[in-house]
Amino acid sequence: MEKVNLNTSQENLSKEFVFKADNVSVSYGEFVAIKNVNLDIVKNKITAFIGPSGCGKSTLIRTFNRMNDLIPSASVSGTINYQGVDLYDKDVDPVQVRRRIGMVFQKPNPFPKTIRENIAFGLKVNEMTDNIDDRIEKALTQAALWDEVKDDLDKNALELSGGQQQRLCIARTIAVEPDTILMDEPCSALDPVATKRIEDLMQELVQNFSILIVTHNMQQASRASDYCAFFTTKTSDDGKRRTGELVEFSETNSMFTNPKEELTEQYISGRFG
């Protein structure tokens, strides 16, 4: 099977979009989690997904690196164009997709190994083992963790604090040199100080990466993102099924100062959700 080269289509890069989601719906068996989403994600910017619980934001973000493939009942319709390539084309290798589009999870999930091995694992499976020590140092430096751990790289990663673990997870993600990082509520298990550090780090990283972040935290979205997509749930007529929908997508500033939709305004002002 010939693999599609994800590096192609330079002409699309000039448009500065990293993802173009066209009429995307995701369902788990019969249950439609989120439907008819149209979104163009701008390159080298931070785009936040906000909305109440169950609106499908996490489901949607997982379609961007094909993590939903791991759930047998999940199916995706519509197209997601990633730098000119249809992510769900049958010739696309999901393993390559995940290498190019990194992901940081809600709960820090370092491997129960040393700090060094945590980063080396991604490098090894991607055959990036030349200058492995330099790569580890670079990744930890980029993730603002190097100064704290440089003297005990052989310490078990589970001994780090929650915030440090999450920065280690970011470090191992950027070590494999992706061009996009998906973050699924990366700060929800962290205290405000650790959250602030991650947000500062995102501002650094966005120079080199495109970032998509799912968050429950309105302040975080307004502080840290450039673009903002607001989702909500719509209950079916019989009241049994709830399906997520995109309500509004715009620059964060304009969404928070001048929301176009009534629903968005209610949500960001805290009157609903």
Next chain:
Amino acid sequence: MNNAITGRKTENAIKESMFLFLLYICVVIAILTLMTLIYDVISTGFERLTDDYEIGIINKIQVENPRDFLTSLDSRDPLKAGIGPAFAGTIWLMFIVVSITFPFGAGAAIYLQEFAPKNKLTRFIELNLTNLAGVPSVIYGLLGLAVFVRLAGFGRSVLSGGLTLTLLILPVVIVASREALKAVPDTIRQGALALGATKFQAIFRQVVPSAIPGMVTGMVLGLSRAIGETAPLIFMGALTYVNYYPDNPLSGFTAIPIQVYNWIGYPQAEWKDTASAGIILLLLLLLTMNSLALFIRNRFEKDW
């Protein structure tokens, strides 16, 4: 008002302490029973292992070389009988059981837990594994006799015995290994996959290494069950009187529990003491293995 509150408290406190006392009694009874058994075995068997060996009240007999018990051969004379061949037989069995059970048990568990499609066939296999773990051990002896001794032509050898015991503990080891794999959080699998690892790499480089301590613990506990088994070995035709050391997998053999069972069947009082000495050895072996399992679990247990 105050009185009512304090009254209720006392009433509940009495109920609670009564219940706690009942639980405490249960623990004491269980431990006392065990202690009595161990004391009985040690008090009779330990003398057999020392120079001054007393029979009954009057006779005092000197055992010639009591410390040779571990190495000397079986004998018609209870004072000369040793557990050597049975001990060696048990070691042979352990070696065969471990070298077959670990790869097959771990392999089956990894396949069932990580790769098998969730369909009817898989559920059928899972159900049967749990059932097999509960089948009486004699049945495995019957199977061993039919398949390994007769069909495969291994005879009543230590190989047949080891294979029979392997079948006996394989379901238990597979179930325990699956539990160890299940205990590895899904976030580890996802974390590995999100870095561009293939499913194979995620499982064999992250999930399985994290589960190894649990799998080894299950293996050791299964093994300690295997070496305590008598019935399946007797059923498949292990010998009861063996006066040589098994030197290859096709040798005839006996094992410690069979030897003990055999000795205890003789009428003379001296045999009972010799059997007790054998039980002490078996207890020591089991205690060592269970401690090893406990050590591995505590040493490598992860707090996710």
